[in-house]
Amino acid sequence: MQKIYPIKYPKLSDSYWVRGFCFFLTTLFYACSSLDSTELQPSILSTRDYLMQEKGQFCVFSVHQISYTLNQKATESLFFEKHIVIDYPNNEGVLVAIFRKNQENTNWIETGRKLVVLQNGKIIEIQSNQTQCILVNPIEVGTRWNFQLYSPTKAQQAQITRLLPPMTYSHKTMSNLVEVELFKDSSALSLQKKQVFFAPNFGIVFSKESNVSYCYEGNCLGKGQINYGTIITYELIDYGKE
Numbered sequence: 001m002q003k004i005y006p007i008k009y010p011k012l013s014d015s016y017w018v019r020g021f022c023f024f025l026t027t028l029f030y031a032c033s034s035l036d037s038t039e040l041q042p043s044i045l046s047t048r049d050y051l052m053q054e055k056g057q058f059c060v061f062s063v064h065q066i067s068y069t070l071n072q073k074a075t076e077s078l079f080f081e082k083h084i085v086i087d088y089p090n091n092e093g094v095l096v097a098i099f100r101k102n103q104e105n106t107n108w109i110e111t112g113r114k115l116v117v118l119q120n121g122k123i124i125e126i127q128s129n130q131t132q133c134i135l136v137n138p139i140e141v142g143t144r145w146n147f148q149l150y151s152p153t154k155a156q157q158a159q160i161t162r163l164l165p166p167m168t169y170s171h172k173t174m175s176n177l178v179e180v181e182l183f184k185d186s187s188a189l190s191l192q193k194k195q196v197f198f199a200p201n202f203g204i205v206f207s208k209e210s211n212v213s214y215c216y217e218g219n220c221l222g223k224g225q226i227n228y229g230t231i232i233t234y235e236l237i238d239y240g241k242e
Contacts, residue, residue, distance in 0.1 A: 045200060046138075047122065047135050047137055049201070050203055051093075051116065051201075052083075052202065052203050054241060055085050056242045057085045057241050058082055058084035058085070059083050059084075059202060059205075060080060060236070060238035060239065061083070061234045062235050062237045063232065063233070064078055065077045065230060065231070065232045066232075068212060068229050068230070079102045080100065080101050080102075080237075082099040082100075082108055083098055083099075084096065084099070086113075092117055092118045092119070094115075094116050095113060095114075095115055096115075098113060099111065115127070121136060123135040130148070130151075131148075132148055133146060133147055134147070134158070134180070134182060134204075135198060140163075142159065142160065143160045145157075147183050156185075158180060158182045159180070159181055160178055160179070160180055162178075162179040163176075163179075164179055169237075170236050170237050172239070174200075174205065176199070180195065180196050180197075181195050182194040182196060188214065188216070189214055189216055190212065190214060191211075193209070194207065194210075205236040206233075206234065206235050207234045208232070209231070210230075211229050211231075212226045212227075212228070212231065213228055214226060214227060215227050
């Protein structure tokens with residue numbers, strides 16, 4: 001008859017066993033507690049990665065505009081913009097032509113151009129005699145910089161506000177998106193604010209700009225009731241290369 005030996009469990013006094021067990025618990029705790037944060041950590045990217053990358057590359061946006069006027073109902077309009085890289089002179093920037101149409105089945109009409117350059121780790125847009133810095137390194141929450149360059153008015157502070165989880169635009173799931181607040185001037189009487197989402201190899205894929213004044217008479221003060229102004233939203237709906 002086979003002799004059965006009792007199982008010998010390690011004693012708590014065994015220092016090797018205790019240290020190993022504690023290491024296991026510590027590792028498990030760290031893995032669980034850091035799961036959510038690591039999912040939102042981007043790869044090591046820089047501003048260069050958030051530029052359109054090739055000549056002929058284009059992005060199409062649906063543009064939704066809400067206009068408010070005194071004593072009238074808000075009016076809404078929808079149109080489309082196409083941004084296409086028409087020149088790629090070097091690795092430091094792109095020249096982008098901007099087209100617009102009011103309906104999907106009509107022809108595109110060019111409305112302007114902008115130069116997007118990379119200078120000392122900063123993405124700078126030059127359009128309509130305005131020079132604006134839209135993104136800088138490092139790509140991390142809390143990074144701040146001056147948005148409106150060479151402006152005689154007061155300096156506007158831009159900042160990276162969030163590292164976003166993967167999102168889908170034009171049937172494409174994009175990772176490493178960055179939310180940027182380009183400017184914000186808020187009070188009980190008005191709001192001027194613009195927020196954008198950047199995606200690698202595309203640049204801006206979403207933007208919302210508010211420029212509104214609030215009601216300040218009677219009981220409406222401080223309630224966010226819009227008297228007049230505009231809210232314009234851009235969202236990527238198509239992309240490709242010509």
